Amino acid sequence: MTLLSVQHLHKAFGGNQAVNDVSFSLQAGELLALIGPNGAGKSTTFNLVNGQLAPDSGSITLDGVSLLGRKPHDLWRMGVSRTFQIAQTFGSLTVIENVQMALLSSDGQSLSPWRRAANYRRADALHLLEQVQLDTQAQRAGRALAYGDVKRLELAMALANEPRLLLMDEPTAGMAPDERHALMNLTRSLVTQRGVAVLFTEHSMDVVFEHADRVLVMARGALIAQGTPAQVQADPHVQTVYFGSGKTFGEPRVSQTSHAASGPASNTESAP
Numbered sequence: 001m002t003l004l005s006v007q008h009l010h011k012a013f014g015g016n017q018a019v020n021d022v023s024f025s026l027q028a029g030e031l032l033a034l035i036g037p038n039g040a041g042k043s044t045t046f047n048l049v050n051g052q053l054a055p056d057s058g059s060i061t062l063d064g065v066s067l068l069g070r071k072p073h074d075l076w077r078m079g080v081s082r083t084f085q086i087a088q089t090f091g092s093l094t095v096i097e098n099v100q101m102a103l104l105s106s107d108g109q110s111l112s113p114w115r116r117a118a119n120y121r122r123a124d125a126l127h128l129l130e131q132v133q134l135d136t137q138a139q140r141a142g143r144a145l146a147y148g149d150v151k152r153l154e155l156a157m158a159l160a161n162e163p164r165l166l167l168m169d170e171p172t173a174g175m176a177p178d179e180r181h182a183l184m185n186l187t188r189s190l191v192t193q194r195g196v197a198v199l200f201t202e203h204s205m206d207v208v209f210e211h212a213d214r215v216l217v218m219a220r221g222a223l224i225a226q227g228t229p230a231q232v233q234a235d236p237h238v239q240t241v242y243f244g245s246g247k248t249f250g251e252p253r254v255s256q257t258s259h260a261a262s263g264p265a266s267n268t269e270s271a272p
């Protein structure tokens, strides 16, 4: 069943059509990657979905409810969580307090006075930390964590909201290859358990091809292809956009049977 539906999205900056008639949908439990060369319109599309930007026209619905005109905090309340290219956590708080803050916010509680958070849903916070394998570091200051651990803390905070949709902006940026795949494997297992849909932008093609169920490819504001990782990798139009003619992405790291692929391949500029 379609959870997120984006239809005929347009956004221009002056005369620059950054997003030009982009349509796609996302199912519960699906990991959908948004890729494209620099300036393709990925961030603009992502920021239209997360409420940071307003489209010039088009529709964005979650379970049939329009997201247009809603700010990121309203979306959080509706079950849309996000993680950032540079992880957003509180370095001065302990690891568990970070998650407690997210739980407080999710419950619509006032964030002040801070003292209230000290024992707030501590068991739930610890359970979330266990799920991202950070429970043994619960009492450390956020700023003392290694970068890969900060990313996992941010994931726990995003899940504190019990989201239906998780938006991840370049989730593996700045991480070593092993860490990248560990974070995405963890994300996969946690969102699959919960039936959460994930839309993520990503520059690391190895991450996209190994972990996405389906891939959207943008170029110059338009959606030029979508399909399984194998389908978009083999698409000559996509290869030309990335490399010019005569080169390819090379072989995928994993077989295509490792994730449930959904949605037909399409080389057209509109989604099914």
Ligand SMILES: Nc1ncnc2c1ncn2[C@@H]1O[C@H](COP(=O)(O)OP(=O)(O)OP(=O)(O)O)[C@@H](O)[C@H]1O
Binding pocket: 013, 016, 017, 018, 036, 037, 038, 039, 040, 041, 042, 043, 044, 045
């Ligand atoms: N706030 C803005 N004001 C003016 N132009 C913008 C703005 N944001 C994006 N653009 C332009 O819109 C186009 C799409 O940019 P966008 O950042 O969405 O691309 P991207 O695919 O995310 O690129 P990158 O991978 O380099 O981050 C580009 O031409 C960019 O210069």
